Amino acid sequence: xxxxxxxxxxxxxxxxxxxxxxxxxxxxxxxxxxxxxxxxxxxxxxxxxxxxxxxxxxxxxxxxxxxxxxxxxxxxx
Numbered sequence: 001x002x003x004x005x006x007x008x009x010x011x012x013x014x015x016x017x018x019x020x021x022x023x024x025x026x027x028x029x030x031x032x033x034x035x036x037x038x039x040x041x042x043x044x045x046x047x048x049x050x051x052x053x054x055x056x057x058x059x060x061x062x063x064x065x066x067x068x069x070x071x072x073x074x075x076x077x
Contacts, residue, residue, distance in 0.1 A: 011073030015066045022062030026055045 033051040037044040 007073045007075075011069040014069035014072075018062050018065035018069065022058050022065075025058045029054050029058070 029051055033047050036047045
């Protein structure tokens, strides 16, 4: 019974860490994009598109990490 509890705890902590990392990464991307747009306003459109693509990739990796954490928690020992 303890193995199930520890597996669920580890899955929850892993999913939380993945989500925190993705949020931190997207925040850094947004800050850099705003800084770049402030320095060169005419390049704002290209910077915005690049930022959205990078944020989508980070979200995909974060979703994959969360799914892996919960799949590992569902394995019966």
